[in-house]
Amino acid sequence: MKKIISFLLREKYVAVAAFVLTILFGIFSFYRMPRQENPDITSPSALITTVYPGASAHDVEELVTKKIEEEASKIDGIEKIDSISNDNFSAVIVTISYSVDKQKQWSDLKEYIDNVKSELPSGCYEPHVDTESMVETAGMLLSVSGDNLTPSQLDYYVKKLKQNLLPIEEINKITIAGNTQKKVFVETNAMKLNNYSISIEEIYNLLQAQNLRIPAGAIDTPGGKINVNVPESFESLEDIENIIIAASERGIVRLKDVANVYFGEDDDAKKIYSKGKNAVVLAAYFKTKNNVVLVGDEIDDAILKTKNSASADLDIDKITFQPEDVKLALDDFILNLFEGIIFVIVIVLIGMGIRNALIVSVSLPLTIFASFCFMYIFKIDLQQISIAGLIMAVGMVVDNSIVVTDAVQMRLNEGLPNNQAALEGVMESAVPVFTSTLTTVAALATLFVLPGEAGEFIKTMPVVIIAALLFSYAVSIFVVPVFAAMFFRTNTKLDNYxxxxxxxxxxxxxxxxxxxxxxxxxxxxxxxxxxxxxxxxLPLEIFPYTDKNYLYVDVVNSKKGDIKSTYELTKDIESLLGDEKAIESIFTCVGGYFPKYYLTSAIGSDSADFSQLIVKFNLKNDKAFGKDKQEFMMHIQNKLNENITGAQITAKLLAITAPGSDIEILISGNERTNLVEKANMIKDELMNIEGLYNVASSYAKNRQEYSIDVDNSIASVMGLTKYDIQRQVNIALSGINASVLNSDDNEYDIVLKSNIASISDLENFKIKSTATGNKIMLKQAADVTLSAAEPSAQRYNKSPVIKVTAEVSKGYSAQMAQNKIEKIINLNYSDDDIDFEFGGEKQTLSKYLKGLGIAAAISLAVIFVILMIQFSxxxxxxxxxxxxxxxxxxxxxxxxxxxxxxxxxxxxxxxxxxxxxxxxxxxxxxxxxxxxxxxxxxxxxxxxxxxxxxxxxxxxxxxxxxxxxxxxxxxxxxxxxxxxxxxxxxxxxxxxxxxxxxxxxxxxxx
Incomplete structure (x- = not known):
């Protein structure tokens, strides 16, 4: 090291050239670096969804969910398996540890799920394994609406907007939600169909077969082979209506003789509203490692182009728009960065005098620009976490230079020549400065061991700070002494400063x-x-809310499966919130969730009894709340609780971590009946604890459903199997996508169903035996009875579970409330057959405080070893x-x-x-x-x-x-x-x- 410093002191132009080149490349790197709002993180969870049309929640759990859970549990590093079984649908979420190789585990998971496909019941669709959607976030949500626009017009304009956006290189994919999908319905008349020998399942097979695309081959001609093509047959409704489904001595039977074929819309489909108007949402996902700020202008041009080609009624609103959000956030952070630089330089000027301060100040921009070079080379994005790391580093990176220049100045004041003073000063300081840098680096490096998504979320912060500190050490040892030798003079005034x-x-x-x-x-x-x-x-708040002016409201209707009731309920909420001065706009999704629009926003399956509202607000419009967003959220929650009944309504601000309740108690065991009793008692206990609100249980009350109880002996005599009954009743009641119609450059699903509208219609519906070909009324082989059934079945780690949750009011402690309920449960509700597990904020707090404690212990141990080596x-x-x-x-x-x-x-x-x-x-x-x-x-x-x-x-x-x-x-x-x-x-x-x-x-x- 001494030889290098001596060389640089002799050949000062080398250090000057390195300084200039670093600044220039740093400026280049700064402008070329990708910019985004948050760091990229990988998902620790996989979502496995399976559709089983016509099956009850109980059947879905027994025949689908349990089998998928069993296979999924074979992968390594599992932290938990959550599942929910609804009518027709199974969702299993597998969460693994961040310490395992996620790519390998997801590959294994897909292989295991492939193995279970053959064990699933007939009529069940193949399971879909999704490892991306849990973290994949839309860079923008645009709502397309209009006062006088029909659903078809909205669909046309949103597709036009999509076409205008697709050429933008930085956009990875675009999805559309809430557009009313026009379909072709083939609605069979059950009474008419009973008169013919054909079954509804055979009509399904005919529709599929009539529209298959099979290569016909080729014919040899003198000019060579010419391919033969048989066009797909469905090009109009008439093509479908005229399909021959049966023939007899009385003549042929066409589909139109037993069915009504028409265009229609799915009444239970998810619907979106923008400021009260019918709307469609376009979600665009940006490519990673891109500057999303620059995309904003291109997107605005595409929006303007779409509006200019449309009627005056067309409105395109930005629900979320990352280019603007990122620009504002990064502008603020970069301003903070340069303010910090200015503050530091001013302090150094005051503390060291102009000449010495200017030399020390050289190390600051040099280190920051060197850090930009490092970030650019190693593909670290410019986002709020990495910039926060730079801001934290600003005050630290001059520390080494201050110590070195102070030592050099002392040698000058003792009368040594400049070069000798610089050399001796830096050699005197090199070891303690290196040790100081090393101890700081050691402490920051332990941040890499922090657990979970939060550890991954903040990891660019220590990387950036460590890089800046190492650069600052190099600058203080190799560059600062050169400039000090060039410009320092004897200055005894500093000794008395x-x-x-x-x-x-x-x-x-x-x-x-x-x-x-x-x-x-x-x-x-x-x-x-x-x-x-x-x-x-000191209040504990493990993860705060974000600084965004978004509020979301989740609504769970107590009337299960009734989307019209959910719509009316949501409309009342929207009307109630419309009186708030601070609220600028409300966007509503009835029947499901909005596409994932923030790193921690929730996703879920569509449900007729669920709706979600995104509320954009500005507290400057209502001085009553000052800047307290949490106070405003509580005001909205209380207002909804006081005025809306018949639903569980939760108002939430966007959080830094995944959404969840402050208090969460998981009650699991083998018998769901016992769990219900315990859950109800614990729910009552929570309602009596001061400071808790929105106390709820995940258990949904049983609802009435019709059960078809097949008499096996009679069915066997008549040649009917359970499959015959289940399959044909399923198609008749649930409907099934049978084929597609291609017309006017559009593709429409063809849905086959029956017009059965009453229990007597169902009982008189004839089922055809696949063995004998005979048709028998359902009531001849089975009884249709009314019974109670669960609308959904939740499981946790392969056992039935009920979750009791609550939110904690501002000013109250979630930890104290949970400690209280834990004590109550341990005293009054302990049961050998039931397991209680506590989640919520306390679990998160315990997880991350433990992680911080481990990191601190490692940091202290490493620093102790470093110091022991230095001081012997x-x-x-x-x-x-x-x-x-x-x-x-x-x-x-x-x-x-x-x-x-x-x-x-x-x-x-x-x-x-x-x-x-x-x-x-x-x-x-x-x-x-x-x-x-x-x-x-x-x-x-x-x-x-x-x-x-x-x-x-x-x-x-x-x-x-x-x-x-x-x-x-x-x-x-x-x-x-x-x-x-x-x-x-x-x-x-x-x-x-x-x-x-x-x-x-x-x-x-x-």
Missing amino acids: DSKTRLIFSNLLSAAFSRKKLSAILVFGIFFLSVATAVLV SLLQPLIIMISVPLSVIGSIFGLWIFDQPFSFTAGLGLLSLIGIVVNNAILLLEYINRARRDGLTIDEACKSSVKRRFRPIMLTTITTVVGLVPLALSASSFFTPMAVALMTGLMVSTLLTLIVVPMFYSMVEK
Whole structure:
């Protein structure tokens, strides 16, 4: 290293050239880097969906869901398996650990699910394994609506918009939701069909066979082979109506003789409304590693082009629009970054004088631009997490340069020539600066072991900070000495610059040395007081809400399967919310969820008893709530609870993590009947706990359904099988896609069903035996009875489960509420046959606090080893690490004073502090040891270390703190607690370290 530095001091143009080239490539990298809102993360969950038309929820559970769960459980690293079985539909969600190879496990999962296909019942569709949709997020949702536009016109315009958007290279795919799919219905008349020998299943087979595309072959001609093509036959309704389905002595029977063929719409399909008007939603998904900000103008052009070609009634609204959101968010973050840079430079100017400050300031842009180069080369996007890492690094990256320039200046003041002063100054500082950098890097590196999606979400932050710190070390060792040798002059004024402040600390140090035991007891007392404050006073909020002005409302209608009732209910909610001044627009989806529009927005299957509203608001329009979004959310929730009945309604802000209830109790066992009883009792207990609202159970009350009880002996005599009955009744009642009609460049599904409208119609419906060809009325071989049945069946880890959930009002603790209910359950409801598992916020808190604790332990151990190697001592590293609890004192009281919760990001701040605060103690002990070798006594060396290292320690602390000021003032629910924890922890730790570390050193060494 010494030879390299000597070479650079002789050939200064090399360092200057490297400086210029790094700045230029950094600027290039900054403009070429991809920009997006959030970092890309991979999904730990796979969704397996299976459609089984006509099957009850119980049959779906027994015949489909259980078999899929069994196969899915064979893959490695499973954390949990959730499933729900509804009529006609099974959904199984498999969640695996982030520690396993997800790609391999998903490959194995698909293979296992392929194996189970042969075991599924006849008529069941193939299971679909989806490993992307759980995290795949639409970059924008556009609603297409119009006051006087018909569904067909809306469908035309949304397809036109899609055509205009498809040429945009950055768009990966486009989906459309809520468009009314026109279909061809073939509705058989059950009474007429009874008069003929053909069955409804045979009509289905004919429709399929009539429209197959089979290559006919080719004919040899003198000119060569000419292919023969038989066109598909269905080009109009008449083609379908005129299919011959039977023939007899009386003549031929065409489909139109027993069925009505017509165009129609699916009444139970998902419907979307924009500001009360019928709408269709277009969801566009962007390619990764692209600058989504630049796409915005192209999308606006496509929207304008579509509107210009349409009638004046056409409205295209942006429900969500990432290009604008990302631009605003990144503009704010980049502004914070440059504000931090300016603040740091100003502090350095004040603390070191113009000449020295300019040299130190060189390291700041050089390190930041080098970090841009690193991000560009290693494909790290410019997004809120990586930029937050840069902002955190701004104040730290000048620390090494401050220490080096201070050492160089001291050598100059001693009368050494510039080059020699630069060389000796940097060699004196190289080891302690390297150790300081290494300890900070070690602390940040432990962030990679944080568990779950949050660990993956924030991983670009430590990567960026570590890269910046390593660049800052290289700059301070190889570049700063060159510029210092070129421009520094003897400057004795700096020695007296901070003499008054230094005198105060000298007096405090003398006082501490005179009462060492009392001072030590006082420090430990303050530490334990801060811990008590954290436990008893500081609110816990593991993950905050996002800073977006979105509110979503989930509505679960108590009338199961009634989409018309759900629509009326949702319309009442929309009307009620329309009176709110803060609400700017409302978008509604009846019968299902909107496409996934944010990293943590929920997805789910379509359901006639579910609706979702996206509410966009601006609190500037209603001063009653100030800037408190959570207060506004609670106001909306209370308003809905007071005015709307007949549904479970939940208003939520978008969260940083996956959506879920604050309180969640999973009650599982083998007998669902026992679970229902326990769930109802626990639900009643929750309703009596103050501060809880929206208490609900996932158990859906039994509903009435008709059961077809086949008399096997009679059916056998008549030649009927259960398959004959199930298949033909299923087609008649549920309908089935039989084929397609291609007309006017459009493709329409052909749905075959029956006009059965009453129980007597069903009983008189004739079933054809596949064995004998005879047709028998259903009532001759089976009884149709009314019975109770579950509308859905939930399972957790392959056992029946009921979830009891609740939300916690602002000002109340979810952890305390859950502790209370856990105590009640353990005392009153424990049962050997029933398992209770607690989820919700407490489970999340436990998971991530444990992760932070493990990371902190690893960080402390690694730092201890580094210090032990540097100081060749076991005791001195322990003395240095006293600064860690000192930082906890500052962070806890800082969060309390500034009214910030202890959140996951505040924990990140505390964890990062471990590697930062020891740096000051390293500088002190390194000088104390050197002073003692020069002949000073222990106390003299301790006091001299504070005097000699005071300015670099205070300057490095202040620059780090002011670099974080913009992040602290950003009012970000995610980053502000982290910035406050870092700033206050570092300030208090530094002030106490200057007194406590020398004092403990003196006590231990004596």
